[in-house]
Amino acid sequence: MAGPRRYPWARWLYSAALYLLSPLVWRRVWREWVPTHLRRERLGAIVSESGCPRLWLHAASVGEVQAARPLIESLRQRYPRHRLVVTTMTATGAERVKSLFEDEVSHYFVPLDFPGAADRFIARLRPEMALFFETELWPNLLHACHRRGIPVAVVNGRLSAKGLRGYQRVRALMADALGKVDWLAAKSEQDAERFRTLGMPVERTSVVGSLKFDIPLDDATCIDSERLRIERETRPVWIAASTHAGEDEQVLMAHAGLREHHPDALLILVPRHPQRFEEVAALCRRRGERVARRSLDEPVQADTTVYLGDTMGELMALYGTADLAFVGGSLVPIGGHNLLEPASLGVAVLSGPELANFEDVAEVLREAGALIEVADAFALGEALIALMDDPEARHRQGVAGREVIAANQGALQRTLEGLDSFLRK
Template sequence: MSAGRWAYTRLLWLAAPFIALRLAWRARRQPEYLRHVAERFGRYGEAPRSPVIWIHAVSVGETRAAAPLVEALVQRHPEHSILLTHMTPTGRETGRRLFGDRLLQAYLPYDYPFAVRRFLAHFRPTLGVLMETELWFNLIAGCRQARVPLYLVNARLSERSYRRYDRFRGLAAEALGALEGILAQTEADAGRLIRLGARRVEVVGNLKFDLTPPAAQLAQGQALRALFGSRRPVFLAASTREGEETRVLDAVARLHVPGLLTVIVPRHPQRFDEVATLVARRGLTLQRRSEARPIAPETQVVLGDSMGELFAYYAACDVAFVGGSLVPLGGQNLIEACAVGVPVLVGPHTFNFEEAAERAVAEGAALRVVDEAALAGAVAALLADAPRRRRMAEAGRAFAQRHRGAVERVLARISAGIG
């Protein structure tokens, strides 16, 4: 074990009590964190009987990004079991909703050497895929020792993340150099990874462009729109993060659009009640999506307190703001909204999707707003201009279609490692 990884592992052991406390703390809001706890330490049930292709998707966004790759692997390698691992209950639930019982699901263990050994001995994967930027130093070293080819796929590294990893350049370079291959989203991502010491880096594009809006969810969107009221203008704030709903509601307060219905879908389900309370404190009339009843004419805000319906929400609105971007959190995935064909608004903070956001704006599929006042102005202008909304919708679909193809490029690269 290198000196850097020894120090990292020692810190993990020192942090063990705090990791357990954090798990218990998070379980206060999401009791699911206390389910399958043994898996987090490398203890699993019955071992799979068929060879395993393993994909790690830490949470919701990575799980959704992995979906087209998972589907392609299921079709092309029916003799293999697909194992999808996560770190969060919401990621695990997203995988269950997307794939049902067609594949195996488990938590990836914490990055202790003993837990990594148990995980690899139990599942014995033929090949492993880490989605986006998941550098687990002992896991990567364990796969190298067990001769499990491990790829970093859909890899991205913002300038902010690069600076964080650069403080531990030796350890990062050791991990990146031990990977079988790194398949980056963009040239900028590849460049930053190479500067950190990565080798065998290729640019293959973003898997999220290959995710086709499910027909069932598009139909569900039509049903949602009927519940909302087909003649009411609908503004959607999707995947909002903590501190952002206040800004969205400030923007809505500036609007004077007759009959406007605002739909807010928080990114994390544990915040549903918090957002409902925030809306109530504003004196606004609220209904929850979970009530599954028509929206009353006097209702001003709908809380999207459901899981796995984001495409439906996009299909049911006139204008969509994609969250995580009015606050400095890097933004959520705007590609899904573009693919559905809805005019998209994003805030100034989109470093998690910088190239996609810049291209969407340049190609007329999205508009960038700098604050809540600009958000209000953009929503008002778009709701008053149906031809402009149609042009942006068409540009969004074309933008999403134009950049597809990453799944085939990834498959071509990793197929040699699949028996």
């Protein structure tokens, strides 16, 4: 069988464009920094790794780190001789790695995809294998791995219809990059077909399912949820999580509509990005809401209308204390966020129509009656009222969500079995 087609000229043009745009690229990542890391990591200038073999996993940001958590924990147990190294693009991703794993894994910022930076990073890290989570395809990093004979896998491979259209504009570049991927573990047949359209070899592609269904639930999360439930007493509570600019306003409008029918209703509002916490707190106050902030350990009083979840790493516990969960990034053109986290806790799930990033998950939940989609703030308010008035319907939807997750688990085991052919235990 003929090997994948190579287009080295496409990567050269891509690299030239990166160099021309480097002032803009560097400005974009300058703010993505934490004090424990030097900014020169962005140029691949890490301390050379030595000693035990290394396994490298790249996950872009906090959502991907959270989704990769079961895989990271399983890799540590399955390959105890290896040191696991996780890279992220964003500061919030770096902080999430630290909060989840402390010093049990190493963390670096992924280098910018300049040829020299990519080559320097791989030469110093020297991983036994590289794993890229979902759609993180960096041509020069892939080339640097390929040149040194380091096998590469794309795990939980995801490619939306919108993403495919964008990548088709640089089809030769993507074909060259995907030709250096040794194994694609795709979420669905639809995702696999989109990758194949871009040039991913069929014989190196497997459909394993979505890792997002393999959600770990620990006792600490349940304990925190129970404590928060006690604090809220018997008030109706809903959560709007991972919200974006332009979405918080719609959420607050829906909350105002809900409070006309349920005056004691409480909204737990969790913005997606920590740099927006102050902005969202100010927005709530301008709209006349009585706000308690979790970061300040402010208690929920009888007159509190919004509880601002302005901390990191506590979303699951906050989901667990709510009667209903709206998952953000879906009333604005972001593509949605993880619908399965609240569903795994038996919480009824709502979202907006913008679900391109989770279309496969949304379809399964929708067919099972475990997801309600709304078009705008008014429809969200109406749905909240209807569900708050009907505890039995809420319960049915919550049970349906848990059943969907139970029926679709197993991607983690299939992914680990696929990686076994590349790695020595």
